[in-house]
Amino acid sequence: MTEQSPALDNLLTESRTFPPSEAFSAQANATADFYAEADADREAFWAKQAERLHWETKWSQVLDWTNAPVAKWFVGGKLNVAYNCVDRHVDSGHGDQVAIHWVGEPGDSRDITYAQLKDDVSRAANALESLGLEAGDRVAIQMPMVPEAIVAMLACARIGVLHSVVFGGFSPTALRSRVDDQAARIVITTDGQYRRGKAAPMKVNVDEALEGAESVEKVIVVRRTGEEVPITEGRDIWWHELVDGQSAEHTPQAFDSEHPLFILYTSGTTGKPKGILHTSGGYLTQAAYTHHNVFDHKAGEDVYWCTADIGWITGHTYIVYGPLANRTTQVVYEGTPNTPHEGRHWEIVQQHKVSIYYTAPTLIRTFMKWGNEIPQKYDLSSLRVLGSVGEPINPEAWIWYRENIGANSAPIVDTWWQTETGGIMISPLPGVTATKPGSAQKALPGISAKVVDDQGVEVGKGGGGYLVLDKPWPGMLRGIWGDEQRFRETYWSRFADQGFYFAGDGAKYDADGDVWLLGRVDDVMNVSGHRISTTEVESALVSHPTVAEAAVVGATDPTTGQGIVAFVILRGNAVDGGDEAVQELRNHVAKEIGPIAKPRQILVVQELPKTRSGKIMRRLLRDVAENRQVGDVTTLADSSVMDLISSGLKSGK
């Protein structure tokens, strides 16, 4: 496996444990015997979890794995995902319960009950149908965190249309490639979005993206910031004009358990993002099961807040599908954590008495940087479960989270999973597990994960290797949109003999057999919990006329986990590699991919270190980027290259 960074080595020396309090355990949803129950009969265990949902027709078979690696879960079952997330809570007498406490960045807010959500989703579903959309069609959504984004997703699900949410920070080029890949018929967006206290445009970016996009028939625009936007006659429609006048009655049709629910694009090791495909019954089962047990959620009592954006899988599974299936009352916040001040999250926790809070290590480290005195100003006593997701959490941040946010008592659940897994896979269970700072610990009941060596043989306690998932699970991806070959190659070819799913993460067992995640082993970087491939950034750089060649590495970063560091060779001698040129390149990457992909640092070099077969040795560049002694250079075609790079950097060239 690839070498570990010093920060990750550090994780493995951590030995503190925090057993659950008796009081917490006594009321916990999860119990220790879940593990044995699931081990005894996995399919019976999952069948029991599927009973959390309303099925119009019950399944005849729990799992069909005969066509592996494409699974079928709850075969023959029929359900409507939106009905499960909305209507049935109204039908069971909870229509007045708040589903969403929405908090806008500028200070506006809306409380939406389940009854209102049902009306909103029904109207939107009628609206989409009035445009001729049919089950199986695709709708792309690029929106900020406004309630209509959630309504749009649920409306698609209700009529069997696949949504594909594209993160609001993605560039027009990135949106376009996703729209084209799935041949989306409709795009839903907003006029603008609030970011850091200012209104920023959104619709104009969508217009730029869609120039000449043949599949797109209509663009629906939600009014958010009120800024003026150009309207393309015949194509663009205002959401309020289309949706508000629709009937609030809409009969949900039941779809097959394996009916596709959504596509979500994520970075792989090549430049082209992968459209990860998820289906209905299995996905929703795992979403509901994990949300209930991992967060110890109690419907009608807890106030839950997941700080993710709906543009990422965490927003899909732990803002939309899992929580709503479980009749959660949740906070949805539109904006940035330091607008208008650095206590914004804690102010919201205090105001809404948030009891379950789920966020990412990068944000926890940012809170640490802002200072302990900020959360101390607020009443956080309502918090009883804290979650972390997106990247390995370093023990220091874990302890800070526990002490400063969790009053030294709230259990922390460090949840490992991926866009591809659909839901949480490895995590402590609050009330059951004695937690360890920095370790995700154990595969959940019903889930099976192993750490294996190069040959696919499980390593022993204390050993490290690759994380694999050795048994199918309900929320697993069913493919990559339009590219079955890539699906098989990416996930199933590495350990084809054993039939393991290759996650792309390095991991290690400690002496107790608990799992510690060590970061990606492929060319995927993790910046603030966002997956960005080195190739994607390299292609963006070489698309600039001044760049001849580029190599990109993820370097350990104290706040964002990894930071993007690029090494570029400029074309010809005429171009100088001064600050302005570098700034221009950084902006170019932001324009091509989105601001999250903007390199932290760009170093202009004369040569790149390559092996004889022409592979760039990123390991050596990472040494430079992390200010380490450069490692073994013997496999380089020209071993003097590293001296050239290092001396060039020192002399500021």
Ligand code: 6R9
């Ligand atoms: C949910 C999500 C997946 C990649 C994954 C891994 C990293 C996520 C983690 C974690 C260590 C955790 N990752 N959670 N690493 N501990 N608790 O983040 O999905 O955006 O697809 O990223 O994120 O490297 O492979 P996604």
